[in-house]
Amino acid sequence: MNVRLYVWQRGTAALMAPLVLIHIAVIFYATRQGLSAADILSRTRGSVVWAAYYGLFVAAVSIHAAIGVRNILSEWSPVHDRSAGRVALAFGLILAAAGLRAIYGLVFA
Amino acid sequence: MLDYPRKQAESGKDRMNETNSQISVSLWRGAEDGRYETYTVPKRESQTVLDVVTFVQRHIDTTLSYRFACRVGVCGSCAMTVNGKPRWTCRTHVSKVADSGHLEIGPLENLPIIKDLATDMEPFFEKWQQADGVFAPTKTRRDAIEQIRPDSMARKAVDAVIECINCGVCYSACDTVRWNEDYLGPAALTRAWTLVNDERDGGNKARLQAIAGSGGCHTCHSHQTCQELCPQTLNPTAAIAGLKRRTAAAYLKGEL
Amino acid sequence: MNMGLAGRRGSALWIAAMIHRLSGLALAIFLPFHFLALSLAIREATFDSFLRWTDQPWVKVSESGLVFLLTVHLLGGLRVLVIENLDWRDGQKQLATIAAAVSAVVAFIFLVRVF
Numbered sequence: 001m002n003v004r005l006y007v008w009q010r011g012t013a014a015l016m017a018p019l020v021l022i023h024i025a026v027i028f029y030a031t032r033q034g035l036s037a038a039d040i041l042s043r044t045r046g047s048v049v050w051a052a053y054y055g056l057f058v059a060a061v062s063i064h065a066a067i068g069v070r071n072i073l074s075e076w077s078p079v080h081d082r083s084a085g086r087v088a089l090a091f092g093l094i095l096a097a098a099g100l101r102a103i104y105g106l107v108f109a
Numbered sequence: 110m111l112d113y114p115r116k117q118a119e120s121g122k123d124r125m126n127e128t129n130s131q132i133s134v135s136l137w138r139g140a141e142d143g144r145y146e147t148y149t150v151p152k153r154e155s156q157t158v159l160d161v162v163t164f165v166q167r168h169i170d171t172t173l174s175y176r177f178a179c180r181v182g183v184c185g186s187c188a189m190t191v192n193g194k195p196r197w198t199c200r201t202h203v204s205k206v207a208d209s210g211h212l213e214i215g216p217l218e219n220l221p222i223i224k225d226l227a228t229d230m231e232p233f234f235e236k237w238q239q240a241d242g243v244f245a246p247t248k249t250r251r252d253a254i255e256q257i258r259p260d261s262m263a264r265k266a267v268d269a270v271i272e273c274i275n276c277g278v279c280y281s282a283c284d285t286v287r288w289n290e291d292y293l294g295p296a297a298l299t300r301a302w303t304l305v306n307d308e309r310d311g312g313n314k315a316r317l318q319a320i321a322g323s324g325g326c327h328t329c330h331s332h333q334t335c336q337e338l339c340p341q342t343l344n345p346t347a348a349i350a351g352l353k354r355r356t357a358a359a360y361l362k363g364e365l
Numbered sequence: 366m367n368m369g370l371a372g373r374r375g376s377a378l379w380i381a382a383m384i385h386r387l388s389g390l391a392l393a394i395f396l397p398f399h400f401l402a403l404s405l406a407i408r409e410a411t412f413d414s415f416l417r418w419t420d421q422p423w424v425k426v427s428e429s430g431l432v433f434l435l436t437v438h439l440l441g442g443l444r445v446l447v448i449e450n451l452d453w454r455d456g457q458k459q460l461a462t463i464a465a466a467v468s469a470v471v472a473f474i475f476l477v478r479v480f
Contacts, residue, residue: 003360006327006353010449013442020439024471027432031479037413041406058400065393072390075288081323095396102403109407284379331448332382333457350449 001074005067012064019057044106051107058099066092132207134161136173137215140222145213158198158206158214159187162226175226182340185276189226190215195281197340217281233277236293241319242300245312255309263306266351270299270343279335279345291324295335295345298326302348305355314364317356321365326352381461385441388434395431425479433472440464 030040044050070088073079079087130152135145148165159177166173177187182200189198192206192213203212220228248255257264279295280286286294301320304310320326326349335345359365406412418424444457444464 001327002323002325003321003327003356003365007357007360010357010446014446017439017443017446020435024432024436028475028478031428031475035416035419037406037409037416040416041409041412044406061396065389065396068386068389069393072386075285091393095400098397098400098404102400102406105404105406105412330382330386331445333378333448334376337376337378344453346448347453353449 001067001071005070008063009067012060016057016060016064019053019060022053023057041106045109047107051103054103054106055100058096058103062092062096062099065095132161132203132210132212134165134212134214136162136165136226137222138173138225140224143222143225145215152203156203158189158191158196158201158203158212161203161212162189162198162214173226174224183274185274185278185340188217188276188278188281190218190281195278195338197276197278200340217277219281219283219286220277228277230275230277233275233280233294233296236297237275237300239319240293240297240301240325241312241316242297242304243312244304244307245310245315247309247311257308261308263308266306266348267303270345270348271303272341273299273343274341276340279339279343282334282338284332284334285328285330289324289328292328293320293324293326295329295349298329298352299343299345299348301326302352305352317359317365320352321356321360326356329353377458377461381441381444381465384437384465385445388438388441391434392431392438395434422480426476428479429472429476432475433468436471437465437468440468 033039066088069091070084073084073087074081077084131149132152133147133149135147137143138146148169150161150164150169153160159180162173162175163177166175175187175189177199178184180187180199182197185197187198188195190196191198191201192208195217196206198214206212214226216222216226216228220230220232223229259265259268273296275296277296279299283292283295285292298320301316305313305316329346329349331346331350333346336343336347339345356365402415405415419428441461441464444460447454448457
């Protein structure tokens, strides 16, 4: 961990605090009755707001989780620093790709 | 052996305690590949862990190696791991830590063991140097003396943590030191913080570089074990948090 | 590897830090599956059958667990941000315990509502 990674990790953490609160509220609202695909998609399809909100969330969490994973690998496994950084980067990119694909499916498909 | 004054036995239970006045203590013997050996030591009123170790060395096994100096809680030399926690043994009453009459005493963790209860403090002090906890003067004797107000924010920050005597308890307690051998540790970083806030010091550019890289202040996860266990009641977590803020600001301004 | 358990097991602040790290790790492992599941939304029919799959009781219990992990990680993270950026304050042990309790309550409310 160095100053650059620290700023990105704490920064995305602070950014995500309100995003997570909204997400928890969304989870509670969405699960109040039996969910159907039509119920959800009617709200998300074509919505720029949802795309922007979740796009930001996916970007932030990909960075945040990747740095967190890097720290855990570095401290708790034989994989250290440089290699941990590469594994974490790969993980972050996978998350981002999967997340953006999910947003595509919910908003633009 | 000194005769300690004894309280009048008030009940049958007390009488039993007097005859049963011994404790068993396990001490680490050897180096990294050593093991615990158990001794039986007389229980005494107001006994400290250092008293116990000293008793073993003087009356049971003179080959036991351990460190102490002042034995009154000002030098920090007697720090050891007592029932899993690093503490000053001269300031630890046996009655407070001997759960069910047993004590386990080992050398400070996170440091190489020389022998028995004595560790090699060199890595600790090397990291002290690496964190650039060294005063960089900016004036000569011909200049006017710098006026430092004791109630200024910077000086208060320094005063809060200046009494570190390098005992190594925080370093030994820190999980992150255990998990990351590059981590400079709470003591070294706290000393750097006192200099970052010292208005007379001119070395902050280099110092912030020294503590902003891998193993620097950002490695700290704010577990606060250092703060919980520091015998001087200092707060390295807060000092390190200050360093995190300073380096982050410097980084965002492009100074790092 | 010595995980530093000896002598520190009881410390509320240490437990808080461990829960924070482990919840983060659990969420990091969960997220790819979460995103893959949501990607099923590309076809409404597949998404619908997935949603019906989530009606199973064990899934609802797991979701409740995830809500707990997310809430506890959020509150733990806020605690770290406060420690590192605001003036030091005492009473953190109580705060840490309250944070865990609040997370459990939130997760429990979720569980009750989905059943």
